[in-house]
Amino acid sequence: MANQSAFIDGYWRSGDLAKIDEDGFIYIMDRKKDMINRGGEKVYSVEVENVIYTHPKVLEVAVVGIPDEIFGEMVKAFIVTKENIVLEKDEIIEFTSKQLASYKVPKEIEFVSELPRNPGGKVLKNRLKNA
Known part of the structure; x- marks a missing residue:
């Protein structure tokens, strides 16, 4: 629930980050x-x-930032694979390296059986960050 501090000049600050392109x-x-x-x-x-x-x-996948002594945070991915599928960390690193800048490629990857969720189904990223 938003409280008064979430409102500035009558506008609610949702916490979403957005961009506007040249076409608006x-x-x-x-x-x-x-x-x-x-x-x-x-x-x-x-x-x-x-x-x-x-x-x-x-x-399924959830990506979070975890502490890094040099860069402040590093990218960590928690991955649920499809049933009876074997996936290696190196496959994900190679796959993402072809599509993302190097600083966006996960430095740590953890395979999990399921992602933690709240009763509404939203992934609890704060729980993953503290895992």
Whole structure:
């Protein structure tokens, strides 16, 4: 529930990050709290997730930022594979390296049987960050 601090000049600040293109179209990029800051470079978790979702062996994915001593945060992907499928970390790194800038490629990958969710079905990324 939003409180008064979420309103500035009568506008509600949702926490969504968006961009407007030259034609005036608005694109929601990510949630501010889900953005990863890797050495000053902004990584939108949803962008990395969208690339990983296109891998034919991936059923679900969630990407979070985890602490990194040098760059502040690093990209970590939690992946649920399709049933009875074997997927290696190197496959994901190679796959994402072809489609993303190097600082957006997950440095850590963890395969899980399921992603933690709230009763509404939303992935609990804060639980993954603290795992």
